Amino acid sequence: MSKPALHDNPFYHIPDLPAFDRMRPEQAEPALRALLAEAAAAVEKLEQTHEPTWDGLVDPLSRACEPLFDAWGVLSHLLGVMNSDGWRQAHDALQPDVVTFSLRVSQSPLFYRNVLALRDADRAMPTLTGPRRRILASLIRGAKQAGVGLEGEARARFNAIQQELAGLGTAFSNALLDAIKGYTLWVTDPRDTAGWPTPLLAAAAEAARQAGKPQATADAGPWRITLDDATAVPFLKHGRNRALRETLYRASVTKASSGACDNTARVERILALRREMAGLLGYASYAELSLSRKTAPSVAAVDRFSSSLADAAREPARREQDELLAFACAQGFAETALAPWDMAFWAERQREARFAYSEEELRAYFPFPRVLDGLFALAARLFDVHIEADDGAVPVWHPDVRFFRVRDADGTLLASFYLDPYCRPETKRGGAWMDAFHTRDRRPDGSLQLPLAVLVCNQTLPSEGRPSLMRFDEVTTLFHEFGHALQHMLTVVEDSGASGINNIEWDAVEVASQFMENWCYDRATLRGLSHHIETGAPLPDTLFQKLVAAKNYRAAAALLRQLFFGVTDMDLHARYPQPKWTDANAVKCDAAARLLPQPLLPEDRLLCGFAHLFAGGYAAGYYGYKWSEVLSADAFAAFEEAGLDQQAGVRATGRRYRDTLLALGGGTPPLDVFHAFRGRAPSINALLRHAGLENGVRH
Ligand SMILES: [Zn+2]
Numbered sequence: 001m002s003k004p005a006l007h008d009n010p011f012y013h014i015p016d017l018p019a020f021d022r023m024r025p026e027q028a029e030p031a032l033r034a035l036l037a038e039a040a041a042a043v044e045k046l047e048q049t050h051e052p053t054w055d056g057l058v059d060p061l062s063r064a065c066e067p068l069f070d071a072w073g074v075l076s077h078l079l080g081v082m083n084s085d086g087w088r089q090a091h092d093a094l095q096p097d098v099v100t101f102s103l104r105v106s107q108s109p110l111f112y113r114n115v116l117a118l119r120d121a122d123r124a125m126p127t128l129t130g131p132r133r134r135i136l137a138s139l140i141r142g143a144k145q146a147g148v149g150l151e152g153e154a155r156a157r158f159n160a161i162q163q164e165l166a167g168l169g170t171a172f173s174n175a176l177l178d179a180i181k182g183y184t185l186w187v188t189d190p191r192d193t194a195g196w197p198t199p200l201l202a203a204a205a206e207a208a209r210q211a212g213k214p215q216a217t218a219d220a221g222p223w224r225i226t227l228d229d230a231t232a233v234p235f236l237k238h239g240r241n242r243a244l245r246e247t248l249y250r251a252s253v254t255k256a257s258s259g260a261c262d263n264t265a266r267v268e269r270i271l272a273l274r275r276e277m278a279g280l281l282g283y284a285s286y287a288e289l290s291l292s293r294k295t296a297p298s299v300a301a302v303d304r305f306s307s308s309l310a311d312a313a314r315e316p317a318r319r320e321q322d323e324l325l326a327f328a329c330a331q332g333f334a335e336t337a338l339a340p341w342d343m344a345f346w347a348e349r350q351r352e353a354r355f356a357y358s359e360e361e362l363r364a365y366f367p368f369p370r371v372l373d374g375l376f377a378l379a380a381r382l383f384d385v386h387i388e389a390d391d392g393a394v395p396v397w398h399p400d401v402r403f404f405r406v407r408d409a410d411g412t413l414l415a416s417f418y419l420d421p422y423c424r425p426e427t428k429r430g431g432a433w434m435d436a437f438h439t440r441d442r443r444p445d446g447s448l449q450l451p452l453a454v455l456v457c458n459q460t461l462p463s464e465g466r467p468s469l470m471r472f473d474e475v476t477t478l479f480h481e482f483g484h485a486l487q488h489m490l491t492v493v494e495d496s497g498a499s500g501i502n503n504i505e506w507d508a509v510e511v512a513s514q515f516m517e518n519w520c521y522d523r524a525t526l527r528g529l530s531h532h533i534e535t536g537a538p539l540p541d542t543l544f545q546k547l548v549a550a551k552n553y554r555a556a557a558a559l560l561r562q563l564f565f566g567v568t569d570m571d572l573h574a575r576y577p578q579p580k581w582t583d584a585n586a587v588k589c590d591a592a593a594r595l596l597p598q599p600l601l602p603e604d605r606l607l608c609g610f611a612h613l614f615a616g617g618y619a620a621g622y623y624g625y626k627w628s629e630v631l632s633a634d635a636f637a638a639f640e641e642a643g644l645d646q647q648a649g650v651r652a653t654g655r656r657y658r659d660t661l662l663a664l665g666g667g668t669p670p671l672d673v674f675h676a677f678r679g680r681a682p683s684i685n686a687l688l689r690h691a692g693l694e695n696g697v698r699h
Pocket residue numbers: 480484510513
């Protein structure tokens with residue numbers, strides 16, 4: 001049998017719109033092997049012929065690598081959203097060679113020497129634009145941190161560490177997915193569904209049908225609860241059977257910590273390898289290496305930031321905790337303390353009592369199609385961009401995936417994006433994220449490549465003839481990811497190395513995303529988003545007022561939880577190991593004792609499922625969410641100052657926001673971008689005000 005020709009292979013030189021519908025795991029390896037060989041040959045040729053100029057070196061080098069990295073990006077995406085043994089095998093087979101190739105380029109002494117020469121020439125007589133200068137600085141730092149300065153044994157060891165880390169990250173992610181996939185809590189007795197809201201009954205029956213129980217119905221069961229947020233979150237909030245809540249909670253906090261999916265050893269190994277790598281590069285810790293690429297000046301500055309917020313939140317959090325226990329006891333709770341599996345349940349009861357609405361009542365107002373319309377109307381109102389659905393026009397990887405085009409006010413096409421909205425616990429990573437297949441890029445022939453982004457969420461499925469009814473936190477998550485996508489798509493930078501979200505410091509990348517979440521609490525926006533599934537009515541003002549009043553309900557506890565994640569991360573990457581900590585889990589316990597109002601279970605194994613740190617880009621960077629929120633809250637405050645219901649002011653501020661925060665990408669330092677928008681440096685006051693903590697902070 002002859003080998004299938006490469007020109008038919010959808011991974012080989014991926015076109016502007018990837019042929020997702022034709023991609024099969026067995027095609028990935030032959031295509032990427034050919035692309036690896038082509039890229040290696042092009043790089044080698046360039047090493048001989050290049051000159052130390054932008055057009056002679058930096059630009060052709062990035063173009064030489066592009067077809068390979070495009071295909072690798074698509075393969076990694078498919079592993080995340082359509083996980084299967086086939087995609088895993090293809091990914092695992094190729095990963096070592098892709099890592100080797102990347103290191104070979106970054107470690108090339110010829111390229112490095114010439115990049116330095118280009119920088120020095122530009123210093124002597126400036127010719128480069130600001131964005132190009134920033135790309136160059138990143139290239140130089142990237143080469144140093146990829147070991148260009150290492151020789152002999154140190155280089156060999158560094159490269160071995162890179163390979164092992166890449167493999168461990170993939171293995172961590174796969175084990176976590178398997179652990180989630182491998183767990184089911186079956187509920188078969190209808191009495192155990194007492195208190196369940198209709199959408200949870202429907203989602204749990206849908207999950208059961210997908211797991212091979214075609215007879216399952218919302219009314220009669222059986223019902224299947226998984227560790228995926230779509231069923232686990234409402235189950236913990238509404239399930240009256242305390243023993244079942246305990247079972248699910250314990251499974252959730254110990255996931256991927258035993259048996260075939262155990263990530264415990266991977267966590268320790270990843271941390272040890274990161275420390276060793278940082279040491280080889282001359283950094284005192286992995287955190288210092290990580291911060292050298294971020295806006296935060298030092299570990300000490302991050303520590304100060306976290307502890308000042310924690311100090312502001314600790315007392316209010318203790319009060320929240322006492323009030324919750326008192327409330328539960330008044331309702332007949334017979335114990336002396338709330339167990340972890342009681343927290344979400346009683347907090348939801350207290351919210352209902354205090355603000356007289358339930359989250360489930362709220363979700364009837366948020367059918368997914370209406371939320372999308374409202375979100376796109378907001379984008380038009382703020383930024384004068386117009387988003388139209390173009391489903392069916394392009395190939396997708398799953399029938400649920402939507403496709404949209406983004407146009408400027410004059411009709412010019414600016415970008416496109418996919419949206420993969422629903423949870424698929426069997427094959428899709430948990431959480432939500434934005435990724436990019438293409439970035440805005442002026443090619444040598446003068447043509448312009450437009451951004452192509454993808455938003456991935458894990459929201460509640462449509463069920464029994466009704467559209468997906470979104471929980472409010474699913475709505476804010478969609479806004480968040482859309483904010484990332486806007487920043488990627490509305491860039492005006494035309495050098496791919498700094499356009500869109502490329503080259504933005506990781507602790508500033510959550511500004512554009514978190515900014516969008518604020519609009520979920522704006523009355524006009526919310527009216528546009530909401531449409532009761534039965535009556536068609538928009539969210540009534542009374543319910544809106546309650547939602548706003550409830551916004552800061554248990555805000556101190558939520559803030560402390562975020563800080564706990566960030567502090568654990570920083571302790572692990574800046575200070576671990578130390579004699580006082582027996583293992584990485586002990587670092588987490590220590591941070592929990594300092595920050596959380598309630599102790600964790602002794603068997604809690606949070607780190608085994610903490611993909612942000614061990615299979616994502618947030619190592620020694622989790623603090624970036626709060627760090628970015630200083631800027632995102634202050635940016636939103638500019639709209640509040642303009643008057644949220646003042647159309648002209650909102651438009652003008654939106655235009656300025658688009659022209660700065662959304663346009664300048666990674667080509668300008670984030671604080672300069674912020675200054676250009678706000679006319680001043682960021683202030684933490686808006687964050688504290690939005691969180692209701694302004695009276696609690698020490699100055
Ligand atoms: Zn984000």
